[in-house]
Amino acid sequence: MGISDVISTLSAGKEIYMRLKELKDRRKLKNKYIKIRTMKDELINGVILDYMRVGEKHYLKVRTIEEEKELMISIDNIYYFEIMSSRQQVEEQYIYGLQVRYTFDNFPTPFIGEEGLDVVFVYGTSSIDYDDYRTYMQSRGEKYEVRTAFQRMGDFDPLLTLVAKFGYYTAMEGFSSADMVCYGRLDFALTEEERRKHNLICVGSGYTNYVTREMLNYYYKLPIRFETPSSHQAILSVREDGEIKVYDRTLTGKHAGIAAILPNPYNPVKVVLIAAGLRSTGTQAAILALCDIFEKKKWNLRGRNIYEILVEGKRIENIMGKEVVRDYEIIDYAELR
Incomplete structure (x- = not known):
C-alpha cells in the first residue's frame, strides 16, 4: 500500500456520497450509528434518522449522541463518514478515519508492548547521504528525487538519550535485547514493509524528511x-473558536517544534510519532520533551488524551557554531474530544 493509496482514503467520502445518492432502500441506513467529519472539520457522532432529497440536495437527518439534537446535514458538506455497528464504536476516538489507540498519556506504549520494543527512527538526508543515493540510482538508470533541503546534524543531539531511555525501560519490563527492534533509517531507504510493520518516529520536518512529509x-x-506539509517557515496553532496563532521561524517561533503521536496510516495498529521543528532547535526541543515523558517530568497533562504538543526550546547554547537546546517549554497542546 503506497502513500497515494493512503491519501486516497481521504476522499472515500466521495465514493460513499455516490453510493448514498444511488441508494434506493433508505431502511438500510435508518437507526445506524454514524461518525461524520464535515468539510469544516467538525466531528459529529450520531444516529441516522433518515436519508432524504430536498430539491436537488441530498441530506442525512441525524440525531447527535452527545446533545440528542436533530441535524440536517447536506451530503455536499460531508468530508468523511463511517457507519458503525454500535454506540461504543462511535464513541471511540478517531482521527481522519483511523482509530486512535494511544496518546502521550500511554507513552512509551505502544513502542514498548507485550512483545518488547518496536521502534524505527526515520530521519532526513544529509547532503553526503544524498550524493551517495543519487550516484547509486544513476548507476541503476533509475529515477531519483531531486532535493535542495537536507537535515542538519543538530536535529539528532538528544536522540541518543531517547534511544537509551527506550532501552532502559524495555529492560525494566523484563525484556532482553532479543525482544528489541530499534534502529534508524534514512527517509528514502525506509521500505514499504517497514512502514507497515513497525512503529515509526520521524525526526525533522517535512522540509527535510520525506516520510514526515508523507504523514x-x-x-x-x-x-x-x-x-504546509513540506514547509519549515511557520507552525500554526488553530483553536476551536477559529483563532489561529502563527509561530514563524524568524521571530515568534524561532525555536518552536511539534511532537505528535498518531495512528500509522499504513497500519493503524501501529503509530507514527513526529518530532519536528522549524529549525534544528525546535526538533531538539520536541525530542527532549519525549525524553521527559518517560518519567512524566514537566508532564502535568495526564489523563487529558493529549496527542500533539507545541514546544519551544529554552536555554540555547552555541557550541562551536551549532545551537544546542538545554531545556524546553510546552506552550500549547491538542487533545482528543
Missing part, C-alpha cells in the same frame, strides 16, 4: 501543524 500530507489539518 503530514495525510494528517494535513491537525490543530497544531506546519504551514
